[in-house]
Amino acid sequence: MSTTESTLDLNATHGNGHRRRHSSDTAHAIVRMATVPLWRRLLVLLGLSGCVLMSACGEDKIPVEVTGYNHMSDESIIGFTVDGASGPNMAPKSGGTSFNCCVKVPKDWQPGMKARVTWAYGSGPPGSRPAPPPQEAEVEIPKYSRENLGTVQVHFYANHRVKLLVSKFGIESPCSVFPEADKAPWETSKDLTEYYTRGKGKSEACEGLRASRRTP
Secondary structure, eight states: OOOOOOOOOSOOOHHHHHHHHHHHHHHHHHHHHHTTHHHHHHHHHTTTTTOHHHHHSOOOEEEEEEEEEEEOOOOOOOEEETTTEEEEEEEEEEESOOOOOEEEEESSSSSSEEEEEEEEOOOOSSSSSOOOEEEEEEEEEOOOOOOOOOOEEEETTTEEEEEEEEEEEEESSSSSOOOOOHHHHOOOHHHHHHHHTTSGGGOTTTSOOOOOOOOO
């Protein structure tokens, strides 16, 4: 698990001495970047192009881990970022088991919240069709509460479609806000459904409030 937190200082001002040091540091960074694989360089550059989630919503934020789900059957994801914070790579039809740290998320959801996601596809065996080019998308953030605030989950689908969810609930949970069609190839866990409707979990709430799915 990576432990690098994504942070940006957009408001700092510095003197000439710092600017000279900054120029030198930038030159060294460019040299180092030249040794990085092309796909990762593209992800880094795309990730630096904006920090919608982190910069647009005030300062009351909390660091959370990043994970991903690859819903595709014929494409792998060899790297992705959320507002510059990197996520794990994923084989087809896999995900939700590796977590990278961290990206800062506002404690309170606000209408219109978005995040910038960049990703790169993996290449197949020699002789197969080439991988699609790296992609970038600005993704809306569905509503969440402080009670269910958790991991940033990025979901990848065919035709360069991507969705993002901030939640402490996994994709198989009945508390996930995703419709069942968007969960495939995963399915809602019957055991968890039973837990939240009839078991000990019936006194808990998917939204952090009193449970609305109680049965008599």
